[in-house]
Amino acid sequence: xxxxxxxxxxxxxxxxxxxxxxxDSTFRCTxxxxxxxxxxxxxxxxxxxxxxxxxxxxxxxxxxxLCKKATKETHLVRNVMFGEAIDTWCKAREDIExxxxxxxxxxxxxxxxxxxxxxxxxxxxSKPKKRKTKEEVSCPICFRHVLMSSINSHIDNGCxxxxxxxxxxxxxxxxxxxxxxxxxxxxxxxxxxYNSPQDSEIPDHDSKLPKVSYGTLTLxxxxxxxxxxxxxxxxxxDALIARHERWxxxxxxxxxxxxxxxxxxxxxxxxxxxxxxxRPAPKRISDEKDWTxxxxxxxxxxxxxxxxxxxxxxxxxxxxxxxxxxSSSERSxxx
Amino acid sequence: xxxxxxxxxxxxxxxxxxxxxGGISGAPCADNIMLWNAVIFGPADTPFEDGTFKLLLTFxxxxxxxPPQVKFLSRMFHPNVYATGELCLDILQNRWSPTYDVxxxxxxxxxxxxxxxxxxxxxxxxxxxxxxNMKEYIRRVKQTVEESWLDPGEDQEDTASxxxxxx
Numbered sequence: 172x173x174x175x176x177x178x179x180x181x182x183x184x185x186x187x188x189x190x191x192x193x194x195d196s197t198f199r200c201t202x203x204x205x206x207x208x209x210x211x212x213x214x215x216x217x218x219x220x221x222x223x224x225x226x227x228x229x230x231x232x233x234x235x236x237l238c239k240k241a242t243k244e245t246h247l248v249r250n251v252m253f254g255e256a257i258d259t260w261c262k263a264r265e266d267i268e269x270x271x272x273x274x275x276x277x278x279x280x281x282x283x284x285x286x287x288x289x290x291x292x293x294x295x296x297s298k299p300k301k302r303k304t305k306e307e308v309s310c311p312i313c314f315r316h317v318l319m320s321s322i323n324s325h326i327d328n329g330c331x332x333x334x335x336x337x338x339x340x341x342x343x344x345x346x347x348x349x350x351x352x353x354x355x356x357x358x359x360x361x362x363x364x365y366n367s368p369q370d371s372e373i374p375d376h377d378s379k380l381p382k383v384s385y386g387t388l389t390l391x392x393x394x395x396x397x398x399x400x401x402x403x404x405x406x407x408x409d410a411l412i413a414r415h416e417r418w419x420x421x422x423x424x425x426x427x428x429x430x431x432x433x434x435x436x437x438x439x440x441x442x443x444x445x446x447x448x449x450r451p452a453p454k455r456i457s458d459e460k461d462w463t464x465x466x467x468x469x470x471x472x473x474x475x476x477x478x479x480x481x482x483x484x485x486x487x488x489x490x491x492x493x494x495x496x497x498s499s500s501e502r503s504x505x506x
Numbered sequence: 507x508x509x510x511x512x513x514x515x516x517x518x519x520x521x522x523x524x525x526x527x528g529g530i531s532g533a534p535c536a537d538n539i540m541l542w543n544a545v546i547f548g549p550a551d552t553p554f555e556d557g558t559f560k561l562l563l564t565f566x567x568x569x570x571x572x573p574p575q576v577k578f579l580s581r582m583f584h585p586n587v588y589a590t591g592e593l594c595l596d597i598l599q600n601r602w603s604p605t606y607d608v609x610x611x612x613x614x615x616x617x618x619x620x621x622x623x624x625x626x627x628x629x630x631x632x633x634x635x636x637x638x639n640m641k642e643y644i645r646r647v648k649q650t651v652e653e654s655w656l657d658p659g660e661d662q663e664d665t666a667s668x669x670x671x672x673x
Binding site: 176201202204209224236422448455456459463470474478486 | 509511514515516520522523525526527528531532533543546547558560561567571572575577579591603604605607629
């Protein structure tokens, strides 16, 4: 495994503080363990998952993965406010993370540091303190006043715009603002024209795709369904059905986002998913004795680790009641 | 490209190594994240105590929507473990939930050692002894505990003598 990948993955354990660990884990989907993406509420039981995670799971088992209460796709509702809370936490997290995690600190200290680092970010703090990024400097080329934070953009733009204060020669700030606003509108339009019109289309929130009863569909009917969205029609009937089912899940999950992505982006996602599903399964280990021998060193260090963990756990008698499946008399009937 | 499944496995590894449950460890192979080696210590106050049992977990891209295949590499004598090392455990079959991770799987296998279910036996002999002859059951389990300490290759003669015993 690439160590960069490991460092790249954020985890509640990044925080030294128990409260922050807990808070961080409440913002994570219990299926993918990432921060919720397009969270949806299961109205039968009140649990929340990423829209795509639960849509991929329900065809396997029509129940809540946490409490096993029966549910179906029509019971999913966008969890709008929770989505906003997650966005805010993700922004806040970056600031909190810059705290060295070597020593355990009191929450007050953390909040204090958090306040001071977050001041650079707008909207959060309304304190009248002067912020570093709001400092004005004079442009080395045109000598006009520019904000420190936007000096690079100002120079890149040929000394046009990004001014801290208006130069009287250039007219009032309103004029400039409206010019910038018009510019941004035209720029957006230009971008749209370059993309193919269909792929850049952003689906409407209320346009969920219905389930299809594939049994009654002919091959050509299936192909029409797929080509309506410009999807590939290669493969046998089973492959086409699998593709269409995946498309419905991706498409409908996208509508649960605060800002749905364009059809083009969804298609790329579908292609990525198909690519991984079609990967050959890992070969099974046939000679287990040989495998154990080859991996002798890893097993040795694993035994050491497990031993350390056991000692530590005996030391602090902390019960770990996370999501550990209860071993019950209901164990499989299969023999 | 890091797929959803691979990302989840990286996460599972991070969780397992940052907050390891007692007597449990596991890690993916260096060259294949879909194959994991794991070790479970036999729980205290059971005949399995002090055993260091090795396992192999095989994942595919359907994880976590589908459970991995889990197998003991060490020889086991337990009512719910087949001779091949495969397990008869509900949460790895019909009661699987995509919210489980590797730490949860290994923890529930550890508790299966603690608390066998003789009503759905994978090893009929072990189940029968567990119900009817606890003393013999403990003796047979202790044999596997001692075997689990040996390095691979070392256990050839011991296995031969114990299988003779078993039949």
